[in-house]
Amino acid sequence: MDDSTLLRYSRHILLDEIGIEGQQAIGRARVLVVGAGGLGCAAVLYLAAAGVGALAVVDDDVVDLTNLQRQIGHTTDRIGQRKVDSLRQAAAGVNPLVAFRAIDARADAALLDAEVGQADVVLDCTDNFSTRHAVNAACVAHRKPLVSGSALRFDGQLATYHPGAADGAPCYACLFPPDSRVGETDCATMGVFAPLVGMVGTAQAADALLVLLGRGRPLLKRLRMLDGLHMEWTDIRTACDPQCPVCGPLRHEAG
Numbered sequence: 001m002d003d004s005t006l007l008r009y010s011r012h013i014l015l016d017e018i019g020i021e022g023q024q025a026i027g028r029a030r031v032l033v034v035g036a037g038g039l040g041c042a043a044v045l046y047l048a049a050a051g052v053g054a055l056a057v058v059d060d061d062v063v064d065l066t067n068l069q070r071q072i073g074h075t076t077d078r079i080g081q082r083k084v085d086s087l088r089q090a091a092a093g094v095n096p097l098v099a100f101r102a103i104d105a106r107a108d109a110a111l112l113d114a115e116v117g118q119a120d121v122v123l124d125c126t127d128n129f130s131t132r133h134a135v136n137a138a139c140v141a142h143r144k145p146l147v148s149g150s151a152l153r154f155d156g157q158l159a160t161y162h163p164g165a166a167d168g169a170p171c172y173a174c175l176f177p178p179d180s181r182v183g184e185t186d187c188a189t190m191g192v193f194a195p196l197v198g199m200v201g202t203a204q205a206a207d208a209l210l211v212l213l214g215r216g217r218p219l220l221k222r223l224r225m226l227d228g229l230h231m232e233w234t235d236i237r238t239a240c241d242p243q244c245p246v247c248g249p250l251r252h253e254a255g
Contacts, residue, residue, distance in 0.1 A: 018215075022213050026051050026209065027052070029052050030054040031123065033047070034058045034107050034112075035126040036087045037061070038067075038125075039149050041073030041201065042072065042198040043204045045094055046205035052098060055091065055099070059104070059107075064079065084103060116135075116144055122144055133172065147160045149200040151192055151200045152190055158225075159222065163250060170241065171244065171247040173247065174238070174246075177244075178245065196226070199228070207219050221237060222238060
């Protein structure tokens with residue numbers, strides 16, 4: 001690290017749990033973020049500020065006026081711009097040292113298979129059930145840790161899944177089976193409390209950094225729920241489903 005880089009990350013380096021070696025590990029990390037909306041904006045900006053070496057962000061949407069109430073990586077003058085390009089500008093303004101790759105495409109199975117394999121950790125910042133399951137399936141297949149978040153109305157959820165690394169740790173499908181009848185709802189019809197996406201998205205960034213550092217206690221085997229109306233966090237212990245159609249075969253193979 002040169003003097004400028006040392007100064008930029010000095011407040012991390014001062015932490016015994018990170019130090020120079022930890023900051024260098026963050027700088028070597030490759031992070032994939034799926035979704036450049038409210039969760040993704042908050043997560044990407046903090047990951048960039050923290051000095052993650054390479055950030056790849058996937059989204060196929062454009063910035064809309066209704067996004068600006070909560071998606072803090074986008075601005076009024078970038079309405080109509082591709083979200084991944086808008087977020088690249090925002091991240092570069094925070095930290096130009098980060099290699100940012102904007103992937104303006106839908107996160108389908110083929111794209112996820114190619115991208116997840118290159119990442120050290122994946123953040124699911126999407127807003128629909130089917131894409132969350134596609135991201136989870138790719139992470140299980142490539143044995144990559146997944147930090148998943150969601151936010152709607154005043155309610156947020158956050159968990160980290162890595163069934164290949166921790167004994168008994170579930171994948172997303174263990175908790176939310178792919179064949180369950182979940183009605184798709186979105187912000188356009190239900191609304192969302194503006195700061196909620198920031199609270200969940202920044203928590204995703206924090207958990208991803210803990211995973212990369214191998215420090216602390218990431219949210220493995222725990223589902224953290226936020227009641228934003230009463231400012232209450234609640235943790236629920238989770239476990240793998242032995243009959244899970246996604247990670248079950250991986251466990252049988254390992255056993």
